[in-house]
Amino acid sequence: MIIETLYAHFLECTSACTDTRKLEKDCLFFALKGDHYNGNKFASQALDSGAKYCVVDEAEVAIDERYIVVDNVLETLQQLATHHRKTLNVPILALTGSNGKTTTKELIKAVLSKTNVTTATQGNLNNHIGVPLTLLQINEHTDIGIVEMGANHPKEIALLCQIAQPDYGLITNFGKAHLEGFGSLEGVIKAKSELYDYLKAHHKVIFVNENDPIQVQQTSGYEQVHKFGLPTSSDTRLKLVKSQPCVSLTYNNRTVNSQLAGTYNFNNMAVAIAVGSYFKVNREAIINAIEKYTPTNNRSQILKQGNNTIIMDAYNANPTSMLAALENFKQLQQGKKHLFLGDMFELGQTAANEHQFIVDYLEQHDLGQVYLVGENFYNTTVTSKWIQKFQTVEALKFYLNTTRVEHSFLLIKGSRGMALERILDML
Incomplete structure (x- = not known):
């Protein structure tokens, strides 16, 4: 389909959508494919749920004029966006x-x-x-x-x-x-x-x-x-x-x-x-x-829970942001401090060295009681008594069931996949 024709259909719609769970009435639905999903299979559902048109790239699913067949749905979405941007x-x-x-x-x-x-x-x-x-x-x-x-x-x-x-x-x-x-x-x-x-x-x-x-x-x-x-x-x-x-x-x-x-x-x-x-x-x-401006979604949030003060920075982590968070935490003049640090993901072959580097930093700087969580941190070499390792969040939870963290300043940081915000329910 010529992009100008598709754009005319887009202008008839209220929005563009790729998720049948978040459809707006009279939207233009793009049936994207991924490694574990095929949006073409949900095209009819999207129309039944209120979509005005569906862009698909499997011709067999197109049974009436509400289906717009293209060679590649993702590329078409990108081309339409650029065309719109130019207008x-x-x-x-x-x-x-x-x-x-x-x-x-x-x-x-x-x-x-x-x-x-x-x-x-x-x-x-x-x-x-x-x-x-x-x-x-x-x-x-x-x-x-x-x-x-x-x-x-x-x-x-x-x-x-x-x-x-x-x-x-x-x-x-x-x-x-x-x-x-x-x-x-x-x-x-x-x-x-x-x-x-x-x-x-x-x-x-x-x-x-x-x-x-x-x-x-x-x-x-x-x-x-x-x-x-x-x-x-x-x-x-x-x-x-x-x-x-x-x-x-x-x-x-x-x-x-x-x-x-x-x-x-x-x-x-x-x-x-x-x-x-x-x-x-x-x-x-x-x-x-x-x-x-108030931070949300586990990004640099300061939270109060009981008599603890928490820096919740668990939305994501990499070696640079982790080190910056530790440097910042080191400057705090509060009394008791606890650090809950989760694995950093997508580091490839550097993962072992980068996690060990963070551990070495923690051993050189007594920032407080440290709890390391995840496979990568679990496989590091630790010698300091103030650093404890847990292979999983569940293992940490078992430990916290018998240990109270009170009147303390806490840092919680890890990659999104670790979902360390769960720790709040354990404290």
Whole structure:
């Protein structure tokens, strides 16, 4: 089917959808295929549930004019999103990075929404499916679109840039994430910098953190750059004031007090302030947005449970973010401290070394009582009496049934697959 014809059908619909469990009435349903599912088998169900049309790539399921048969549903979704993007007179800001993408995106949205109608990636739907769906949510009422881009292999960011065609972009940081796909930190830098490559080639604007030497190096010689950070050369100057219990910084002769835990969130806040400043959001509105933003979904949350205070950062973890969390926790001046650390996933052949590196750090710095959870941490070598290992969360639960953790400051951090938020119910 010619994409213009499909686009005409899309304009008749309320939205685009890929999940029969989340259908909107009169939506355009895309019957995607995966390793363990085939959306074509649910096309008729989608129509019965209220979809207006279904895009399928198995002709035998198409029994009437409500089915739109294409060669490849995923590629068609991506092509439709790009076609839609070209019809919009809306600036698109793209962001990627190893850590802090979703928090940064939410902070930017909070700031820009003070004076603009914004449409942003929902949750962390930042891949080759989520980016097209985000673009298809943008309409003529949107002033600015914010598109989060994730990747775990080279060339993925380049593909997402071709789909979204951003006008502005930024990279939160470069860290040891998804090493199974990228191979090394150098591989991460090269892959994430595909966003820089696109923006430079198309003479678009890049936001650069001058406190990050890798960002400065990767954008050397670029024409359209908005710099932010501590140096006097920065277009938006910001300085960290304190990080305990939450991050505070100075901006434009004002102190900004956030509800975000962890020194690493200084850079996430700085990005949002720089973007807001560039787009002429006034100072008071920017400060209000940052100070009112409350973290959710197990990302840098400070929780109170009984007489314990908890830093809940269990949404995800990699060697860089884990070390940053430990460095931040080390600075806390509280009394009793407990650390619940779960395995870091997608590290490939580096997994054993990276987990042992974290253990070696913990042995060199007495941060408190440490509980390591997961196969990778369980297989590390531990000599310190303050570090205990548990092969599974269930094993930890059995231990906590006989041990009380009270009047303490806790850090809970691990990869999403570990679901360490379950620990809250065990304490």
